[in-house]
Amino acid sequence: MRKLRDIQHFTGTRIRRQQIPTLRDVETSRQEAFIEKVNGILAGGLADRHLRLAERLLSGDTPSLDVTAALVGLLIGPETAPAADDVSDLRESEDDGSRVTVIAAVGREHRVTPGDIVGAITGETGLTGKSIGAIRIFDHVSFIDIPTHTAQRVIEIMNRSTIRNVSPEMRLAADNEMPTRPKKKPGKAGAAPERRGYDKKPFTMAGPKKFMKKRPRD
Numbered sequence: 741m742r743k744l745r746d747i748q749h750f751t752g753t754r755i756r757r758q759q760i761p762t763l764r765d766v767e768t769s770r771q772e773a774f775i776e777k778v779n780g781i782l783a784g785g786l787a788d789r790h791l792r793l794a795e796r797l798l799s800g801d802t803p804s805l806d807v808t809a810a811l812v813g814l815l816i817g818p819e820t821a822p823a824a825d826d827v828s829d830l831r832e833s834e835d836d837g838s839r840v841t842v843i844a845a846v847g848r849e850h851r852v853t854p855g856d857i858v859g860a861i862t863g864e865t866g867l868t869g870k871s872i873g874a875i876r877i878f879d880h881v882s883f884i885d886i887p888t889h890t891a892q893r894v895i896e897i898m899n900r901s902t903i904r905n906v907s908p909e910m911r912l913a914a915d916n917e918m919p920t921r922p923k924k925k926p927g928k929a930g931a932a933p934e935r936r937g938y939d940k941k942p943f944t945m946a947g948p949k950k951f952m953k954k955r956p957r958d
Contacts, residue, residue: 838888839873844908847880860903
């Protein structure tokens with residue numbers, strides 16, 4: 741809030757609190773923008789080469805509606821937003837406390853942070869941040885603990901989405917894939933490490949030795 745007040749002070753504008761749009765709102769906005777763009781192209785006139793290509797596409801036995809739907813999918817990509825029923829089911833499902841670990845194909849090499857992972861999962865699936873457990877990020881993969889009863893649905897939804905523009909290829913982690921902490925070497929706590937002779941003074945040449953003559957004994 742302090743940073744927000746500083747921004748308002750330096751810009752001289754007041755930033756009003758707005759309701760965060762839902763996934764359905766975002767998808768609807770994308771569709772409306774696409775339709776408006778298509779209508780603009782139609783109003784401006786169609787190129788002859790585009791018309792000839794359209795005739796070739798429609799000359800087969802495939803219904804024109806299917807051809808149009810395929811072209812739409814090519815232009816705006818596959819549906820990334822999960823169905824409203826899926827999100828509501830996950831949001832309203834009761835958490836019994838049990839957790840399962842999933843593995844995602846994103847890691848440090850993708851500059852992924854725990855916040856990125858939590859934000860992607862909560863934004864796409866409707867789960868709350870509190871329901872997501874430990875997150876362990878490695879170079880190429882990440883391990884995330886999520887509620888057991890929602891695991892399969894979360895995997896399905898997330899594999900239709902991305903984390904930092906990377907497909908997570910999420911799946912359940914096998915037992916032999918689970919990360920383990922390195923074992924500590926046995927030893928007394930607080931004991932000083934063995935010096936192995938490194939504390940000895942190094943040999944130095946102090947200069948030529950002076951030999952003194954021995955006095956004869958009486």
